[in-house]
Amino acid sequence: MLLQGSSSLNPESINSYYSENNETVRGIAKLFKKIENEKDSPVKITIDDASNINTEGYHLKIDNEKISITAKDNAGAMYGLITLSQLIQDAVDQNVNLPMVDIEDFPLLAYRAIHLDVKHHMETLDYYYELMDRLAAYKINGIIAEVEDKIKYVRQPKVASEDALTIEEWEKLSKYAKERNIEISPLVQGIGHASFVLKHDEYRELRDDPESDWAFNPLDPKTYEVQFDLYLDALEALPDGKYLHIGGDEVHTSGRQSEKSALELQLIWLDKVCKFAEEQGRIPIFWDDMPLKHANVYRPMFDRNISPEKVDSIWETNEHELVKFIDKFPKNCVYMRWNYQTPETYGNLKAMEWFSSHGFQVMGATAGQTRWSLMPQNEGNISNIRSFALSSIEKNLDGLLLTLWDDDSPHFELYIRGIIAFSEYTWSGDQRTKEEFKEAYRQRTFGSEFSGNEYAFIDRLEGPVAHWKNALLIEGKQRNQLRKLEDPLSEASIELPSKNAKGEWAKKHEKRLENARKQLAELDTVEQRIALLKKESNRNPYTLEMYEQVTKLVQFSYEGLLKLETYDLATGDTENAALEDIKKMNTDFDELREKLETVYAKARVLNKPANYILDQDHHTHNANQSLNFDWQFYPEMLLLEKIQTIE
Structure with missing residues (x-):
């Protein structure tokens, strides 16, 4: 961004735009209440798919009397308007004219998604709509919604909580988000974390362990009848996403004396659900922890003190436990490597590289909330969010997920600073230190006069x-x-x-x-x-x-x-x-x-x-x-x- 002094443009006078792509731009501009298309407007918006501007990127230029926004696609035009709106807000607060700037901006990670975990409570529907507007302003473009029993399932109605949103209500929210370049994809827990289904007496026979409502029996065909029904309803409720997150973490299945190993059992389940996802036109996402645990290569990912040589030795000793089943790992699946505290460790990077080197799709997952009560701790986990974002950019991965677990259920409003940090580092990379980011957060959230550390x-x-x-x-x-x-x-x-x-x-x-x-x-x-x-x-x-x-x-x-x-x-x-x-x-x-x-x-x-x-x-x-x-x-x-x- 080149700062060139102050323009002659009064920020409060910017209330219209001009674009030859009027029908396309009108919907975008409406989000910012700048809905008049006037030829003499100082704001000109151009969408040119032949432009050499990056996908979702934009070129914003403010000179003395005019403003231009150029983008390759609708998303870029929207993000350009978002940046312009922020500059207008700052100028109004400071009672000055708009600055003259020349900004070329684009994301360094293509998929920048947050986790919406509603297993223990729901926000109001009005809040979700308002949240979509804010997430768009933060340049978030994806949501993984862990819906559990908060959809009014039609095919398996017993699973739905009485306070669940209907399929139609979810679909309407999905469309609203899509208009803001946010795709919502469902996460429906499958083999484990299945208490929301298996707690009901009607599904007790599908338990892997009759005394526990935690995991499905992967060898019972009825398991898949129930899970696929839940998937179908979830996909109808959230039709605009490209993924189906199938969960799969923290599971130990017995197979009821089947003589199959826990890893074999999970891969049997994974194969079936991944094929189903593909048939529905969705890319399945799978938490990758259990195969790594079964192969005894898991713990080095969370140990900062273990040397790379020791990690390599552990892999050399145990990798065969993965390799002997490698043909059973679905190729159409994204293997999501979650690490909330130590994403920078050699062991974590080694695990991700193992999947990618064997031709599998890999994506990381960081966290803005884990088991913290009342509010997120550890500065919203900003350092670890930054670390995983930067390594994902360096490894040229497609994206990153910010998990926001509802386990101890702080209010969602208290997650926002972590979400903005995630947006900052997945979009821009290493442009600001943690302290610089927090100062920028305070400036944007409360006003320029409140950016100092005394307001932290x-x-x-x-x-x-x-x-x-x-x-x-x-x-x-x-x-x-x-x-x-x-x-x-x-x-x-x-x-x-x-x-x-x-x-x-x-x-x-x-x-x-x-x-x-x-x-x-x-x-x-x-x-x-x-x-x-x-x-x-x-x-x-x-x-x-x-x-x-x-x-x-x-x-x-x-x-x-x-x-x-x-x-x-x-x-x-x-x-x-x-x-x-x-x-x-x-x-x-x-x-x-x-x-x-x-x-x-x-x-x-x-x-x-x-x-x-x-x-x-x-x-x-x-x-x-x-x-x-x-x-x-x-x-x-x-x-x-x-x-x-x-x-």
Whole structure:
């Protein structure tokens, strides 16, 4: 981008365009409310498929009095308009004319997809439509929708949740996304992760293990009757994508004494479902972890300390376990190598190269959310997203997927910074450092005057949230494990101070209390920054509301610990006041929860249907532990229940 000074163009006067490709451009321009095609408009848009501009790329030039956008295709024209809209927004905010620029821009990865995981909850339909507009602005062009039971299946209606979207509702959303250059493809879990099907008594006979709802029996023909019915409905619901993601990760099948190995069983299943996908005109995508595990070459991908020589030695010893079945690996399948923490390791690159060197299609998968509670951690995983994007570009791969797992179900709004980071590095490559990216994120999200590091409240919030997860539990107990306990109130919830042992509770929990004070000081700074932004910034108010509610929930838990300390140390007249303050926590919590749920519910459906069947929860997903929103507050509710017993 060449900066050439300021133009004479007032940004607020740019409300039309001119294009000889009017019918094509009209739909694109309408997205930005610039719907008038006027010959004297300063904005000229040209789509020329003979242009030497890259696919999805554009050339945007702003001179003193005119603006031109040239692209090879509709997507490029749209992205050019997106960039122009951002420049207009910045100029309006700063009360200046548009800058004179000459920008040639195009993506370095062709397929830039995010994961939409709806297995534990749905967002509102309005939010999904608004999300498509935002994803288009971020230049995301694909979605892998892990639909599970959130389609009103026609061929297997028992599988559908009562709150599922109809096939027609999904199809309408798919068309809306397609108009914005976003193709939505379904992910329907197959051989494993099948609890959404196998939890129902009607499908119990299809279980690989009769006592577990986790995996299908790959040797039962009825398995494929059910799965193919689900696939067909999902493809009708999402007709505009080119992929069918069939899952296939984290599966160990027994074959019910078939004498076939777990790898053979998975390849039998993989062959059948890949052939079916091909018959439907879709490219199947398969998580690649299980074949690598069965061949004992999996662990080096996640070990930064193991040497390349050691990795090569492990492969040399075990590669034959893959090679002897290589003819059974479908050639029409994309083998998706997921690695969320260590994508740069030699072991990870080695695994990807093994597939590609044997003629298989390979694509990577990074993550903006894994098992983090309440909000993404590790700076939204930006460093690992960047690393996998850059290696995918270097290896000339077709694309990359950003997984956004709903296992512990933070609000989707809190994934957005990670999504934008993914967009940045898959489109532009290594143009900005992590800190430069975060500064640009703050500028774009809240305004140019709020780009400085003093407004980096998201990073500052991560520490308090990470410590909050188990702050109210006995040491060693985990928030997501509470449902597995016979009596979580006594087994996991922190004990209360005793009137007969004054000061002992505070002494025992000295480090916990010290940490609570430290985190509250950090939260106070976060709260001040959010309040200032809510007052001064006119961008993305809902994002700020969401982070504000996260802050208040975390504050409540830490403040509760300090109130217990005050009670433990209180004597005489102050003891009754301290006790009253503790008892008031129930009322305070009810008010906090009501406000939080009101804000969350602007975009999220909080409660599951009354007749919803929770599955066996093999991976202890927080969001799978109650029909209502109780799972979000379980440790807090346990503590409040205990407090009511104090006399």
